Amino acid sequence: MINEFNGTSSNSSPVNVGPDERTISLVAGVVLILLGLAKRNLWSLPAIALGTKMLYRGATGHSPIYSLLKLNTAVSTHPEAVSVPHQQGVHVVKAITIQRSIEDLYQYWRNLENLPHIMGHLESVKVIDVQRSHWVAKAPAGLSVEWDAEIVNDIPNEVIAWRSVENAQIANAGSVRFKPAPNNRGVEVKVTLEYVPPAGNIGVAIAKLFGEEPAQQTADGLRRFKQVMEVGEVTTIEGQSSGRK
Amino acid sequence: MRAVTWQGPNKVTVENVPDPTLLNQHDAIIKVRLTSICGSDLHLYDGFVPSMLPGDIIGHEFMGEVVAIGKSVRKLKIGDRVVVSSIIGCGKCWFCEQALWSLCDNSNPNNGLEAMYGYTTSGIFGYSHLFGGYAGSHAEYIRVPFADQVAFVVPENLSDEQTLFVSDAFPTGYQAALFCDIHPGDTVAVWGAGAVGLFAMRSAYMLGAEKVIAIDRFPERLEHARVNGHAVATLDYTETDVIDALKELTGGRGPDSCIDAVGMEAHAGGLPGMYDKVKQSMRVETDRPHVLRQAIQACRKGGTFSIIGVYAGLVDKLNMGAAFNKGLTFRMGQMHGPSLIPDLLGRVERGEIDPSFAITHRMSLEQASEGYETFKHKNEQCLRVVFQP
Numbered sequence: 001m002i003n004e005f006n007g008t009s010s011n012s013s014p015v016n017v018g019p020d021e022r023t024i025s026l027v028a029g030v031v032l033i034l035l036g037l038a039k040r041n042l043w044s045l046p047a048i049a050l051g052t053k054m055l056y057r058g059a060t061g062h063s064p065i066y067s068l069l070k071l072n073t074a075v076s077t078h079p080e081a082v083s084v085p086h087q088q089g090v091h092v093v094k095a096i097t098i099q100r101s102i103e104d105l106y107q108y109w110r111n112l113e114n115l116p117h118i119m120g121h122l123e124s125v126k127v128i129d130v131q132r133s134h135w136v137a138k139a140p141a142g143l144s145v146e147w148d149a150e151i152v153n154d155i156p157n158e159v160i161a162w163r164s165v166e167n168a169q170i171a172n173a174g175s176v177r178f179k180p181a182p183n184n185r186g187v188e189v190k191v192t193l194e195y196v197p198p199a200g201n202i203g204v205a206i207a208k209l210f211g212e213e214p215a216q217q218t219a220d221g222l223r224r225f226k227q228v229m230e231v232g233e234v235t236t237i238e239g240q241s242s243g244r245k
Numbered sequence: 246m247r248a249v250t251w252q253g254p255n256k257v258t259v260e261n262v263p264d265p266t267l268l269n270q271h272d273a274i275i276k277v278r279l280t281s282i283c284g285s286d287l288h289l290y291d292g293f294v295p296s297m298l299p300g301d302i303i304g305h306e307f308m309g310e311v312v313a314i315g316k317s318v319r320k321l322k323i324g325d326r327v328v329v330s331s332i333i334g335c336g337k338c339w340f341c342e343q344a345l346w347s348l349c350d351n352s353n354p355n356n357g358l359e360a361m362y363g364y365t366t367s368g369i370f371g372y373s374h375l376f377g378g379y380a381g382s383h384a385e386y387i388r389v390p391f392a393d394q395v396a397f398v399v400p401e402n403l404s405d406e407q408t409l410f411v412s413d414a415f416p417t418g419y420q421a422a423l424f425c426d427i428h429p430g431d432t433v434a435v436w437g438a439g440a441v442g443l444f445a446m447r448s449a450y451m452l453g454a455e456k457v458i459a460i461d462r463f464p465e466r467l468e469h470a471r472v473n474g475h476a477v478a479t480l481d482y483t484e485t486d487v488i489d490a491l492k493e494l495t496g497g498r499g500p501d502s503c504i505d506a507v508g509m510e511a512h513a514g515g516l517p518g519m520y521d522k523v524k525q526s527m528r529v530e531t532d533r534p535h536v537l538r539q540a541i542q543a544c545r546k547g548g549t550f551s552i553i554g555v556y557a558g559l560v561d562k563l564n565m566g567a568a569f570n571k572g573l574t575f576r577m578g579q580m581h582g583p584s585l586i587p588d589l590l591g592r593v594e595r596g597e598i599d600p601s602f603a604i605t606h607r608m609s610l611e612q613a614s615e616g617y618e619t620f621k622h623k624n625e626q627c628l629r630v631v632f633q634p
Contacts, residue, residue, distance in 0.1 A: 099339055185339060220356055223365075227351045230337045231391075232270065232317065235354045235368075237378045239268055240388060243250030243260040244300035 089171070089196040092215045096222040099186040100229040102178050106157045108229065109176050118228060119221040121214075133162075137170075145169045171196045189225070191218055247634065248302045248384035249613040254292030257613050262302065265380060265388035270317040273392030275329065279409045280307035280382040281604075281631045282620050283331075284439050285555045288510060289373065290617055293525070293532075294557055296357065296374040304383030304632075305331035305370035306413035308405060311396070312386070320393045326405075327396040328590070329389055330582030331413040333368040333379065336394035347579035352391060353377040361558070366579070383613060385634045397586045400594050407593055409631065410440065410600040416585040417553055418444025418506070422452050424551035424576035425502035432456040434491055434500035434543065436536045437554060438466040438474060440603040440629050442506035445553065446474030447598055449504075458494055460487055462512070465626040473602045488543045499545030508554025511535040524561065534560035541568050552577035606630040 098105060108114050112133050116122040123136040123144055136146045147168035153161035153175070163173035172195030179188045193214065224234045248262045265274055283306050288294050308328040311321050321327065333353075334346035341349050349367035357375045358365040368390070371381020380388065389396055399408045418441045425433060433449040435442050438461040446457045459470030459479045467479040480490050491500055509532035512518065524530035536554065541564055544550055550573050568575070592598055605628040608616045616630040 097339070099337065099342075216356075219359070223350075223356055226338075227335075231335045231351050235335075235351055235390065236268055237354055237380075239266065240380045241246075241248065241262045241265050241384075242298075242300045242302060242380060243248060243252075243258070243262050244298070 089194045090214050092193045092218050093190065094215065094218045094222055095188060095190040096226055097181050097186045097188050098226045098229050102157045102180065102187045105178055105187055105189060105229060106160070108225075109160055110154070110156075112162075118224040118234070119217065120224075121217045121221075132165075135164075147172070189222065191222060193218055246385035247610050248380075249304060249610060249632075250299075251289060251297050251301045251303050252299045255290060257290065257303070257617055259611055259613050260300075262384070265384075265386050267313060267315045268388060269390055270315045271391050271393065272315040273311050273318055273321055273389045273396060274313040275307070275309040275327065275387050275389050275396070276312045277307050277309040277382055277385060277387055277634045278326075279309070279405050279631055279633055280304050280384075281409060281414075281629050282383075282616060283413055284441060285372075285508070286617075287621055288508070288555060288557065290621060291510065293509065294373045294375075296378075298374065301371070301373075301378070302380040302384050303371040304381035305372055306409065307370075307382035307387065308399065308409050308412055309387070311392075314392065318392050321396055321398075325396075326399045328399055328408045328411045328586065329370075329382075329397075330395040330416070330586055331370055331372075332579055332582040333370065333377065333390055333395055334581075334583055335391050336583070341394070341583075344581055344584035346581040346583050369579070383610065383632060383634075385610070394583055397583075397590060400590065403590075403593060404601070406601040406604060406631070407599055408590065410444070410603055410629075411586055411589050411593065413580075413582070414440040414603065414629075415444045415448075415589050415598075415600050416582050417441045417580045418446075419448040419451075419585055419589060420578075420580035421445040421504045421506060421551045421553035422448035422454075424553070425449065425452070425454075425504065425549050426574075426576075427452045427454050427502065429453055430455045431501040432458065432495050433502045433504060434458045434460065434540070435470075435474070435476075435504045435506055436460045436511075436540060437506035437508075438463075438470040438476075438479075439506065441553060442504070443469055443474040443603065444600070445504050445506050446470060446476055449502075450475060451592070451597065456494075458491065458500065463623060463626075466623075466628070469602075469628060482539075487539055491543045495545070499543060499548065501545055502549045502551060503540040503544045505536045505540055505550070505552045505554045507536045509533060509556045511554075521561070530559055530561050532556045532558055532560045534563060537563055541573065544571065544573055546571045547573070549574045549576060553580070555579075603629045604631050608632055610634045 112125045113127055115125050121138050123138055126134045128134060131150045133149050135149055136144055139145050147164045147170060149162045149164050151162050153159055157178060159175060159177045161175035164171055174193045177190045181188050227235050246262060246264050247259055249257050250260050252258050267274065286303060289297055289303055311323050311325040311327060314321055314323060332347045334341045334349035335351035338350040347367045352368040353365050354377055355374055356365050368377025368379055370379050422445055427449060431454050433454045435445050435457060438459045446459060449457050456477045457474065459467060459474055459476040460482055461467050462481055462483045467481060470476040470479050478494050480487055511533050513535035521530060521533040525533050540550055593600060605626065606619060608630060610632050619625060619627050620630045
């Protein structure tokens with residue numbers, strides 16, 4: 001969890017294991033440790049290790065593995081009609097610092113049709129009017145998903161925020177914020193993306209197996225954005241020679 | 246064109262591959278005139294650097310002639326004879342502006358290092374996909390990205406052989422000496438009398454060192470240290486207690502600075518040597534840290550430890566207490582080539598050093614496999630193999 005004392009704070013809680021699971025973890029942890037201590041054989045050390053982890057999970061309500069998979073069984077879905085229900089989608093925050101004027105960075109991003117050039121998972125974005133746009137993204141196994149989005153906040157050189165309109169295949173929302181870095185070290189660009197994947201949280205886990213990892217995609221996208229803004233194009237080795245047949 | 250490709254541990258082959266083309270606007274294509282095998286290429290050859298793919302073209306130390314330039318190349322012209330920094334930097338990001346070129350934000354197209362190191366560092370020619378996956382220089386032609394930043398025109402009166410090592414070995418040794426923050430009267434101890442170690446010794450003198458002491462185990466390399474590194478004393482670590490000897494040679498104070506020009510595949514005798522060799526071969530420990538351990542012990546109180554030999558990952562059993570309580574300063578990293586090369590070319594031109602002393606073997610590309618084996622096993626007193634494609 002990040003507490004940044006400038007009015008914004010991350011809302012992710014370290015507790016991501018539900019109460020029933022915590023009890024089961026506590027009991028299982030104790031049993032495993034006792035078994036491990038009783039039977040001094042090949043399996044006793046791994047049993048103690050696993051038992052300790054379960055105990056930790058039960059006692060703290062935090063599972064590092066759930067964190068990794070962005071799963072959370074501690075919060076139930078709120079029924080309110082928002083684009084992304086509270087704490088139930090994929091939530092990605094990535095930041096990068098770029099040496100370029102804040103105006104240039106904002107302008108590039110405000111033309112949403114530029115985004116597929118830097119965000120590898122986007123096939124295309126077509127601007128419909130000042131507010132609305134049509135997005136096509138690549139999905140696992142060669143499929144694609146499409147949705148319409150609208151800009152919900154636009155303060156020049158500061159922030160752009162968008163969200164999908166009703167009945168989108170993937171309910172999603174995002175924002176990009178621009179802030180001068182200290183002592184003229186460029187501009188801090190922070191992107192927040194939230195979405196509910198097609199098949200729920202399992203969909204994300206599967207997507208990771210296919211390499212379509214949203215946090216990585218966003219980080220890679222920001223690196224490409226920085227390359228375009230600092231050196232004028234995306235740095236590549238695609239198409240170079242090798243001895244591979 | 247013909248190119249040397251990595252096929253797996255201890256296996257390189259020479260293949261016909263497509264000629265390189267301009268991929269980015271800031272690229273140039275260089276016809277390679279000379280390229281050498283560097284000690285760090287042996288880490289690839291031995292299979293200790295992850296993310297190598299069979300078919301990758303290797304090699305990162307080279308000089309040659311510009312035969313094509315991209316649209317946004319301004320300084321270089323076709324026909325220029327250039328020496329190229331093995332480390333690739335964009336010249337535009339904050340790190341390049343601070344002359345920390347090997348930490349460039351934009352020259353590595355692959356972000357895989359973030360998972361291993363927290364942040365991704367610069368691209369390096371022919372040095373695995375984690376370091377950008379750029380095709381290397383053991384080939385007839387090579388694509389050079391950010392050409393205006395990393396390629397430097399060679400003065401006409403200097404030969405190809407005199408300038409080749411300004412690409413990598415000389416700036417790497419010079420960087421090691423810079424890390425030492427040398428003061429008048431300083432003694433610098435250098436572990437490893439390969440080309441980089443030898444250039445570190447000469448660079449230490451250029452930056453004001455009083456005495457240089459060399460540590461290695463091969464008689465011919467210790468002789469190089471005396472003749473070409475100008476070392477005032479040489480130590481064979483298989484015969485001498487290095488820490489005692491260094492004390493004796495420095496009036497009991499210890500060297501003011503220690504340079505590790507060996508890196509992750511250091512050799513050591515006895516039980517500790519066996520221990521690290523077994524762990525490294527089982528991939529439990531990626532790097533063998535003998536030089537680190539010895540230098541931390543040997544360095545004088547408040548001294549500087551400069552690490553220029555390559556490390557890739559995890560090491561075991563470092564005496565952090567010694568480093569801490571003696572108040573050592575650690576400086577380390579890949580060299581920042583483009584900020585060093587113009588000065589080093591000047592030093593070669595003024596006759597302060599002739600780097601071609603490091604060449605012991607001249608071969609054609611077709612002899613690549615023989616070249617790697619000769620260099621790896623230091624056969625025929627090999628110090629450096631140079632290919633003329």
